Amino acid sequence: MSTFNIMIVGVGGQGTLLASRILGNAVISEGYDVKVSEVHGMSQRGGSVVTYVKFGDKVYSPIVDKGEADIILAFELLEAYRALPYLKKGGKMIINDQQINPMPVITGAAQYPQNIKEKLSQVCDITVVDALSMAEKAGNIKAVNVVLIGVMAKNTDIPYETWTDTIKTTVPEKFLEVNLKAFDLGYNSKQ
Amino acid sequence: MKKLLLGNAAVARGAYEAGVRVVSSYPGTPSTEITESIVQYPEIFVEWAPNEKVAAEVVIGSSVAGGRAMSCCKHVGLNVMADPVFTVSYIGANAGLVFCVADDPGMHSSQNEQDSRHYAKASKTLMLEPSDSSECKEFTKRAFELSEKFDVPVFIRLSTRVSHSQSLVELEDREEIELKPYEKNIAKNVMMPANAVKRHVLVEKRNLELIEFAENTDLNCIENNNGKIGVITSGICDMYAHEALGDKVNYLKLGMVYPLPEKKIKDFAAMCDKVYVIEELDPFIEEHCKAIGVQVIGKDVFTMLGEYTPSMIKKAVLGEESAESISADEAIPVRPPVMCAGCPHRGTFYVLKKLGLTVSGDIGCYTLGAAAPLQSVDTTICMGASVSAAHGMAKARGDEFNKKLVSVIGDSTFIHSGITGLIDIVYNKGINTVIILDNSITGMTGHQDNPTTGKTIRGEATKQVDLVRLCQAVGIDYVTVADPFDVKNFEKVVKEEINRQAPSVIIAQRPCALLKTVKYKGHCVITDACKKCKMCMKLGCPAISLEGDAVRIDTTQCNGCGLCTNVCPFGAIKKED
Ligand SMILES: Cc1ncc(C[n+]2csc(CCOP(=O)(O)OP(=O)(O)O)c2C)c(N)n1
Numbered sequence: 001m002s003t004f005n006i007m008i009v010g011v012g013g014q015g016t017l018l019a020s021r022i023l024g025n026a027v028i029s030e031g032y033d034v035k036v037s038e039v040h041g042m043s044q045r046g047g048s049v050v051t052y053v054k055f056g057d058k059v060y061s062p063i064v065d066k067g068e069a070d071i072i073l074a075f076e077l078l079e080a081y082r083a084l085p086y087l088k089k090g091g092k093m094i095i096n097d098q099q100i101n102p103m104p105v106i107t108g109a110a111q112y113p114q115n116i117k118e119k120l121s122q123v124c125d126i127t128v129v130d131a132l133s134m135a136e137k138a139g140n141i142k143a144v145n146v147v148l149i150g151v152m153a154k155n156t157d158i159p160y161e162t163w164t165d166t167i168k169t170t171v172p173e174k175f176l177e178v179n180l181k182a183f184d185l186g187y188n189s190k191q
Numbered sequence: 192m193k194k195l196l197l198g199n200a201a202v203a204r205g206a207y208e209a210g211v212r213v214v215s216s217y218p219g220t221p222s223t224e225i226t227e228s229i230v231q232y233p234e235i236f237v238e239w240a241p242n243e244k245v246a247a248e249v250v251i252g253s254s255v256a257g258g259r260a261m262s263c264c265k266h267v268g269l270n271v272m273a274d275p276v277f278t279v280s281y282i283g284a285n286a287g288l289v290f291c292v293a294d295d296p297g298m299h300s301s302q303n304e305q306d307s308r309h310y311a312k313a314s315k316t317l318m319l320e321p322s323d324s325s326e327c328k329e330f331t332k333r334a335f336e337l338s339e340k341f342d343v344p345v346f347i348r349l350s351t352r353v354s355h356s357q358s359l360v361e362l363e364d365r366e367e368i369e370l371k372p373y374e375k376n377i378a379k380n381v382m383m384p385a386n387a388v389k390r391h392v393l394v395e396k397r398n399l400e401l402i403e404f405a406e407n408t409d410l411n412c413i414e415n416n417n418g419k420i421g422v423i424t425s426g427i428c429d430m431y432a433h434e435a436l437g438d439k440v441n442y443l444k445l446g447m448v449y450p451l452p453e454k455k456i457k458d459f460a461a462m463c464d465k466v467y468v469i470e471e472l473d474p475f476i477e478e479h480c481k482a483i484g485v486q487v488i489g490k491d492v493f494t495m496l497g498e499y500t501p502s503m504i505k506k507a508v509l510g511e512e513s514a515e516s517i518s519a520d521e522a523i524p525v526r527p528p529v530m531c532a533g534c535p536h537r538g539t540f541y542v543l544k545k546l547g548l549t550v551s552g553d554i555g556c557y558t559l560g561a562a563a564p565l566q567s568v569d570t571t572i573c574m575g576a577s578v579s580a581a582h583g584m585a586k587a588r589g590d591e592f593n594k595k596l597v598s599v600i601g602d603s604t605f606i607h608s609g610i611t612g613l614i615d616i617v618y619n620k621g622i623n624t625v626i627i628l629d630n631s632i633t634g635m636t637g638h639q640d641n642p643t644t645g646k647t648i649r650g651e652a653t654k655q656v657d658l659v660r661l662c663q664a665v666g667i668d669y670v671t672v673a674d675p676f677d678v679k680n681f682e683k684v685v686k687e688e689i690n691r692q693a694p695s696v697i698i699a700q701r702p703c704a705l706l707k708t709v710k711y712k713g714h715c716v717i718t719d720a721c722k723k724c725k726m727c728m729k730l731g732c733p734a735i736s737l738e739g740d741a742v743r744i745d746t747t748q749c750n751g752c753g754l755c756t757n758v759c760p761f762g763a764i765k766k767e768d
Contacts, residue, residue, distance in 0.1 A: 037355065089514075
């Protein structure tokens with residue numbers, strides 16, 4: 001009866017919300033029960049943001065507890081590191097290889113941890129992708145979120161077309177082409 | 192058809208299906224998307240009101256006149272609407288009248304963690320609490336029926352995780368509800384003492400009827416799993432409890448959280464050896480249980496602070512540890528929210544900090560002016576308080592203090608409740624300087640139009656409040672409009688106004704960088720002329736950081752607003768396309 005739990009983490013403004021919505025809608029078209037927990041408000045202003053997507057036969061709680069995420073999709077390195085305690089034993093992290101300094105690092109009050117990727121790879125299964133370059137290649141750096149959805153999609157049983165159909169219904173018409181391209185680049189990237 | 196909907200969107204859908212005619216609200220996280228979702232239904236008149244009190248009165252008017260109506264707000268918004276709400280409890284509802292209030296346990300986006308259930312009890316109304324999107328829709332429809340059936344305003348209480356989680360909802364058609372007849376009824380609708388005395392009697396009688404209803408309604412349901420342990424929950428906690436405890440315990444889920452049943456709770460307790468009450472924030476249900484003589488375990492094992500989780504419940508009730516987890520063995524720097532790259536407020540706070548002023552602050556994106564490195568804001572209380580509290584500060588400490596004091600308040604917040612404070616200053620001979628941070632939008636809650644933007648919630652053009660003339664009209668003789676990115680001039684204006692022996696207003700005008708109409712181009716770069724003085728670092732711009740001892744601008748974050756080029760004393764920052 002257990003659910004499949006995905007946690008999406010990033011920095012406010014990176015488009016994690018759209019990513020979780022695409023994910024949620026793709027999952028329902030496969031007939032699962034699903035819950036998507038979003039973040040709105042203050043933390044969208046450049047703070048740490050966390051959204052959860054859970055699916056299965058029946059989902060109760062919309063949030064994912066520590067040690068329970070099957071996949072963590074991290075839009076930024078430090079946020080990946082912060083989310084580590086949420087990863088299930090044997091779970092997987094998909095990480096966008098981007099560093100965004102938080103204000104305490106900018107002001108010098110704290111240090112950005114060194115070698116995050118190496119440290120994470122020692123304790124869990126990680127896939128690191130350069131989503132920013134892929135988004136650029138697709139035509140808009142804002143499409144990082146959809147690139148990452150593409151990478152993540154490859155790790156599920158949900159067919160390619162379900163994803164692209166979902167993107168068609170969730171993304172505004174004028175950004176559709178860029179987003180479909182971004183998805184494809186992520187989906188077909190080396191993992 | 193089933194659709195994945197946000198709890199907030201599901202409340203809107205429920206209102207639509209219930210034939211609602213009028214929705215008036217003031218935004219506030221986590222409630223904002225309810226009213227925004229109403230926009231998709233052309234059958235409903237929807238508006239952003241200047242504040243929650245106005246919004247509540249608008250929907251009360253609609254109800255009295257015979258049209259179903261709803262107003263939505265965040266928990267602190269309910270404080271602002273409390274005055275009409277307490278009295279409309281006496282008047283009741285001609286057509287269904289619903290107030291939807293969203294609490295924010297964990298304070299994701301709020302200045303306090305108040306529990307709005309107390310309001311239902313204090314106003315002797317009725318309160319429902321859904322636990323997912325499907326219930327959000329269903330309970331909203333029930334709320335309108337109950338409101339009319341019992342002649343009572345009904346609250347729907349949400350919390351962040353219900354408002355902001357999406358789950359599946361079955362969509363149904365809208366029921367077109369006829370307007371209720373409007374009849375003049377002074378005894379019911381004019382709350383002067385002689386009438387109110389009689390209405391109060393009916394309110395108490397109604398409350399007894401509602402308790403009777405609470406005993407029998409399917410909104411409060413028992414799930415008997417033949418366990419020894421019983422759990423009483425409501426809202427999101429019911430979901431957490433089910434996830435944590437499965438069918439190992441019996442449940443009493445209270446969909447109606449005020450008034451609470453007595454017999455049903457006693458019957459439930461009799462089924463179990465031990466009963467837990469699982470509720471976030473205050474011991475509202477727990478105290479009721481104890482008052483009716485039912486022994487329960489509540490806040491002695493559960494906290495009054497923040498949000499709950501399933502693992503917390505599992506540990507407290509079953510004594511089982513949560514899943515194993517790995518953590519990093521070093522400190523991970525926090526990432527607090529910051530003013531965005533290109534935020535117009537940054538220019539204002541840079542200047543205020545430079546001048547070393549005491550800043551009476553308010554609520555909005557500009558509250559972030561209290562965060563490092565600017566740390567310019569001294570106080571934040573509630574919407575509008577920047578203006579009135581500064582008046583009090585000046586009266587307590589005198590003119591010398593006042594010369595180093597300003598208020599800062601956003602455009603939406605100024606209209607919400609800053610204008611009354613300004614009138615107080617003028618009327619009572621204050622000489623304060625108030626800075627209105629006019630970024631042409633209600634920013635913090637995610638870009639809602641307001642009376643100063645010239646557009647309605649539906650994006651239609653409308654009359655725009657002229658802030659300059661408004662301030663002049665209440666008696667401010669010195670109103671200056673200045674661009675906060677022109678830091679030299681802005682500094683000059685601030686200095687002039689704080690030294691004036693008269694009240695003054697500075698309108699810091701520059702639109703929010705996230706508005707679609709704002710098109711900054713390219714980005715800024717540090718050139719070889721940089722002397723590493725780090726003046727630009729004082730801006731606290733998320734795009735500017737130190738690498739070693741060199742300053743670097745992250746081009747993926749910089750939007751080319753150019754503020755840093757204005758503060759660099761060596762002209763070492765240039766704009767590039
Ligand atoms: C009584 C009350 N209602 C609503 C809110 C939610 N809220 C916080 S800030 C804000 C709007 C701020 O807009 P504005 O004053 O224009 O400043 P900006 O965020 O655009 O800088 C709102 C509605 C609140 N905190 N208190």
